Amino acid sequence: xxxESSIKGTLKLIRDVVYKNLTxxxxxxxxxxxxxxxWAYEAGVPKGGRVxxxxxxxxxxxxxxxxxxxxxxxxxxxxxxxxxxxxxSRLVKPSDAEVKRASTVLKNIYAITRASRPGVGYLYxxxxxxxxxxxxxxxxxxxxxxxxxxxxxFKIRGVEEIITADPHTTFSLANYKxxxxxxxxxxxYLELPPIGVTGKGRFVIHDSCIYSRFLNMxxxxxxxxxxxxxxxxxxxxxxxxxxxxxxxxPLGPLNSKISDEMAKARANSLKSVNPEAxxxxxxxxxxxxxxxxxxDFAEVISP
Amino acid sequence: MSWLELITRISTxxxxxxxxxxxxxxxxxxxxKRLRERKMAVIENLDDYVKATMESVSRIGGHAYLAKDKQxxxxxxxKILGDKKLVVMSKTNAAYEVNLREFLISQxxxxxxxxxGEFLVQITNGWPxxxxxxxxxxxxxxxxxxxxxxxxxxxxxxxxxxxxxxVRRFLMSKYINADAGITGANAVAADTGAVILVENExxxxxxxxxxxxxxALAGIDKIVPTLADAFDEAMVQAAYAGLxxxxxxxxxxxxxxxxDIEHTRVSPATGPKEFHxxxxxxxxxxxxxxxxxxEALLCIRCGRCYFSCPTYRLLGKDWISTKSxxxxxxxxxxxxxxxxxxxxxFYCTHSGGCREVCPMGINIPDIISYIKGxxxxxx
Ligand code: SF4
Numbered sequence: 001x002x003x004e005s006s007i008k009g010t011l012k013l014i015r016d017v018v019y020k021n022l023t024x025x026x027x028x029x030x031x032x033x034x035x036x037x038x039w040a041y042e043a044g045v046p047k048g049g050r051v052x053x054x055x056x057x058x059x060x061x062x063x064x065x066x067x068x069x070x071x072x073x074x075x076x077x078x079x080x081x082x083x084x085x086x087x088x089s090r091l092v093k094p095s096d097a098e099v100k101r102a103s104t105v106l107k108n109i110y111a112i113t114r115a116s117r118p119g120v121g122y123l124y125x126x127x128x129x130x131x132x133x134x135x136x137x138x139x140x141x142x143x144x145x146x147x148x149x150x151x152x153x154f155k156i157r158g159v160e161e162i163i164t165a166d167p168h169t170t171f172s173l174a175n176y177k178x179x180x181x182x183x184x185x186x187x188x189y190l191e192l193p194p195i196g197v198t199g200k201g202r203f204v205i206h207d208s209c210i211y212s213r214f215l216n217m218x219x220x221x222x223x224x225x226x227x228x229x230x231x232x233x234x235x236x237x238x239x240x241x242x243x244x245x246x247x248x249x250p251l252g253p254l255n256s257k258i259s260d261e262m263a264k265a266r267a268n269s270l271k272s273v274n275p276e277a278x279x280x281x282x283x284x285x286x287x288x289x290x291x292x293x294x295x296d297f298a299e300v301i302s303p
Numbered sequence: 304m305s306w307l308e309l310i311t312r313i314s315t316x317x318x319x320x321x322x323x324x325x326x327x328x329x330x331x332x333x334x335x336k337r338l339r340e341r342k343m344a345v346i347e348n349l350d351d352y353v354k355a356t357m358e359s360v361s362r363i364g365g366h367a368y369l370a371k372d373k374q375x376x377x378x379x380x381x382k383i384l385g386d387k388k389l390v391v392m393s394k395t396n397a398a399y400e401v402n403l404r405e406f407l408i409s410q411x412x413x414x415x416x417x418x419x420g421e422f423l424v425q426i427t428n429g430w431p432x433x434x435x436x437x438x439x440x441x442x443x444x445x446x447x448x449x450x451x452x453x454x455x456x457x458x459x460x461x462x463x464x465x466x467x468x469x470v471r472r473f474l475m476s477k478y479i480n481a482d483a484g485i486t487g488a489n490a491v492a493a494d495t496g497a498v499i500l501v502e503n504e505x506x507x508x509x510x511x512x513x514x515x516x517x518x519a520l521a522g523i524d525k526i527v528p529t530l531a532d533a534f535d536e537a538m539v540q541a542a543y544a545g546l547x548x549x550x551x552x553x554x555x556x557x558x559x560x561x562x563d564i565e566h567t568r569v570s571p572a573t574g575p576k577e578f579h580x581x582x583x584x585x586x587x588x589x590x591x592x593x594x595x596x597x598e599a600l601l602c603i604r605c606g607r608c609y610f611s612c613p614t615y616r617l618l619g620k621d622w623i624s625t626k627s628x629x630x631x632x633x634x635x636x637x638x639x640x641x642x643x644x645x646x647x648x649f650y651c652t653h654s655g656g657c658r659e660v661c662p663m664g665i666n667i668p669d670i671i672s673y674i675k676g677x678x679x680x681x682x
């Protein structure tokens with residue numbers, strides 16, 4: 001049976017702490033921005049611009065988002081004693097290896113984007129979080145409010161087109177468009193022409209639920225991977241569109257035990273098709289990687 | 304075999320089997336599309352359709368009732384039964400929803416479920432794991448142990464066929480002596496008052512024909528405009544449940560009758576002398592007026608969305624548990640409609656598989672998201 005009181009406790013923290021922090025700082029909790037933006041400094045991405053690559057910190061902070069359930073009570077108690085802002089980078093910090101991996105992924109996504117959007121920029125330390133967590137946890141009204149502020153935020157900075165790097169951010173913008181008429185055009189980087197994208201390896205695809213079943217990218221992703229030279233092994237029983245399985249990520253904030261069990265179950269079924277899996281989402285990577293060798297599409301290709 | 308292994312095997316088999324059925328009988332998809340429109344027309348005017356259905360039932364010599372909630376439904380059935388003692392039931396989620404069996408037993412009645420899966424759930428004091436296959440979590444060994452309690456002659460090593468035969472023997476004496484039969488309804492036709500029931504075992508035939516009183520329990524969401532729509536619903540439900548063609552489709556329109564003498568229709572004939580239809584509201588009318596929730600009322604209880612759902616495949620009946628007979632993605636919606644309980648929705652991972660497989664094209668993830676929104680307002 002669902003643990004009602006634990007759900008209520010988490011939701012209260014999200015509303016009282018995370019939403020408040022989002023309203024004030026455009027971030028769900030304090031983050032080490034130097035770490036999150038390092039990749040862009042290294043790649044020499046222009047600052048700002050009419051077209052921006054919008055990471056919403058998903059690749060950089062995925063390890064933190066995964067341990068959100070464990071993190072929340074601490075964030076909550078620090079917020080209660082007014083300590084949250086001074087927390088800075090100490091609490092929320094991915095490891096060096098994780099930062100390095102995220103950097104490779106984002107540099108490749110940037111390169112793919114730049115091929116069809118020369119001059120694409122990045123907001124660096126100013127970049128706001130997408131608000132995905134609010135929608136996924138049912139804070140629909142708060143999500144809509146935040147979306148209005150976000151649109152304003154981008155418009156003030158002269159942003160005319162947004163290129164997203166992950167499914168959760170893309171879906172947030174799609175939901176803003178649907179719910180509040182978010183008017184800035186956006187595209188996911190996978191929808192851009194894959195100019196010169198090549199890679200190798202044999203994988204079973206673990207579809208992001210959002211990409212395959214909400215943004216209708218199931219076929220596009222298969223085409224893209226094949227065109228890039230990757231060998232894809234599909235099995236209708238495991239990777240079919242209607243029977244695909246979640247990585248467990250969305251349950252993380254509410255129940256990490258079930259979330260982990262789901263990841264393990266998914267990894268086992270993927271293994272029955274191929275020893276190595278390919279993902280397109282930083283949260284899928286975080287959840288599945290303890291149980292099966294996984295690569296992100298953006299780290300097995302060279303643009 | 305663990306629950307996860309079992310349900311994974313069943314889920315993939317069901318998924319592939321339904322795909323095969325739809326490919327070989329493409330008219331089913333057309334019927335599903337048609338049915339969605341026809342059901343939506345009812346939902347938009349539910350009050351009128353309830354009234355029309357009740358009038359139709361009276362016209363064919365039956366009795367119709369509208370229960371506004373669980374308690375009223377129990378009271379109506381109890382009143383119809385009076386001092387009748389032995390009751391046989393066919394699998395009906397509506398009865399579970401209003402907790403009818405327990406209530407009747409507490410009133411001193413002898414009540415037996417006759418669907419094999421439901422019978423196993425009853426004799427083990429369990430709870431259905433799935434709307435179509437209630438004892439999906441029970442293997443042969445556990446079933447044998449349970450059946451031994453009602454038939455000591457059965458060995459714990461008995462084959463599945465022997466187990467089924469033992470239950471058949473046991474239930475036969477109940478059918479013969481039953482005072483009343485209680486069923487659900489897959490669809491209720493507003494134009495004729497006819498009730499359609501789909502099955503494979505043959506138990507519904509016995510329950511609807513053998514006892515002298517037949518009581519059908521149905522949520523008002525089961526109303527469709529015409530008998531033709533009701534047959535569509537039977538066909539679509541069976542196909543998407545992966546059991547096509549169904550072995551039996553039963554139609555009941557009033558008490559038994561004959562016109563064999565002077566072509567004058569008299570009632571009863573061989574079958575029941577009384578037919579009662581108890582329509583249950585229990586939150587449905589209110590849901591029909593909610594622009595988001597109303598779509599959930601399109602559900603035809605095929606149970607396919609369960610199999611596509613990662614949370615259900617992991618947690619099984621523990622997800623919504625004994626709060627409701629409805630589980631899986633549709634259960635999140637229906638538990639909210641009938642119990643005002645938003646909390647199971649928070650274990651939905653929004654995998655979206657449910658929407659892909661739903662014959663009625665219900666935007667289940669959107670509705671669940673809306674229910675989550677109702678929950679967040681309560682903290
Ligand atoms: S919601 Fe759709 S798939 Fe699920 S039981 Fe109802 S009709 Fe079937």
